[in-house]
Amino acid sequence: MTAIAQAFSRYLPPKVVTNDDLSKLMETSDEWIQKRTGIKERRFVEAPTTTSDLAVEAAKGTLEQLEGKPVDAIIAATLSPDFDFPGIGVLVQTKLGLPEIPAFDIRNQCSGFLYSLELAKALVLQKQYERILVVGAEVHSTGIDLTSRGRDIAVLFGDGAGTCVVSAEEHASSRIPALRLLQSEMHSDGAHASKLWCQHIGSAHFPTRVTQELLDEAKCFPTMEGKKVFEHAVKRMVEVSHSVLAKEGIPASKVRLVVPHQANLRINTMVGDALGVPGDRLFNTIERYGNTTAATIPIGLSHALMEVPLHPEDYILSCAFGSGFTWGATLMQVV
Known part of the structure; x- marks a missing residue:
């Protein structure tokens, strides 16, 4: 099942x-x-x-x-x-x-x-x-x-x-291919939480969560240590992708399409290069939509499943990295 x-x-x-x-x-x-x-x-x-x-x-x-x-x-x-x-x-x-x-x-x-x-x-x-x-x-x-x-x-x-x-059932419609969820792996490391976060509104602020100081210091907006996030994103997305492929027992060359999180085109290119995935098998939407965080992968998959010629048993890999730090990868297969 x-x-x-x-x-x-x-x-x-x-x-x-x-x-x-x-x-x-x-x-x-x-x-x-x-x-x-x-x-x-x-x-x-x-x-x-x-x-x-x-x-x-x-x-x-x-x-x-x-x-x-x-x-x-x-x-x-x-x-x-x-x-x-x-x-x-x-x-x-x-x-x-x-x-x-x-x-x-x-x-x-x-x-x-x-x-x-x-x-x-x-x-x-x-x-x-x-x-x-x-x-x-x-x-x-x-x-x-x-x-x-x-x-x-x-x-x-x-x-x-x-x-x-x-x-747990077969695809309900033939219009868009369905994907069997195979291997997956998720991780987190809260030691880096402050590298990409938004402090306001949160219970860490005393005596009240809303103060003029927080507003004046723009702590109601997200902040990021871009270089650190970039380095960790590439490293972790590559690591976890290799891990799920190893669990399935297949090399990256068997993957028909990689649909990664869309944070930065340079990150995705580096991840693809490290995995040995050529550019024509790396599906990106960041050029037209930017980073929609939790929505990037389902948006990307909805495009890819309609626009890329796929066949039953083709492998599709998605990987992501985000604030927390959190990261993960999921290996799927066209039904």
Whole structure:
């Protein structure tokens, strides 16, 4: 018995924000951004669209492919919920008009979708649930510092959502290939938490979580030690990818497609080079969407499964690295 990830779908808000658009808000340029990140444009929401709204739009495409078969749980990965609490899982449930099924929220940032697949796989194989809606969704545009002060982070991020269903049954629709979930491996190392984080709002602040000092010091915006994050991302994504391939007993040359997290095009190129994966087998969306953290992998898979010629038993590898630090990899196979 194996778990299947199927009915991939995505939703990107219609507003396109180019590098030239950002250069009107901060000291940057299209050339500077592309050279360092590979990003040409990203999507931003417009009021009053929220993270759960993006998730719902993506989920509608997933549920349509199920041809009336119900889901009985939701796992939602995000670092940008609509509210401090509750999480977006329950909001997705009610906005979709689903019955009172359980809704989990996963807070593993850029690794969140792979962590969610791991949890969903375990739950369906234990026969706890039949079909789990797995969500990766983010709205970054309202939580980043769109000034020269925040440039190094602000140019990276975009908004979007991707979804799928994990079950123990065969694919429900022939429109988009399904993926058998094979090997996976997840890791964390909280010793590096401060290298990429957002301090506000958090219970570490006394005597109250909201102070003028926090606002004045821009601690309500994310900060990053870019060089450290870059180095760790490449190292860890390569390590964990090699590990899951070894568990399956196949070399990287057998992988038809690598769909990695989309943090930086240079990171992905270096990961591909270290794995011995040529550029035509490395699938990227960062040029058009930027970094949508927990949504990058489901968005990427939804594109790849529709756009790349694939055959049954082709291997697809996804790997991710994010704040925490957290990282992981999942090896899949076309059904």
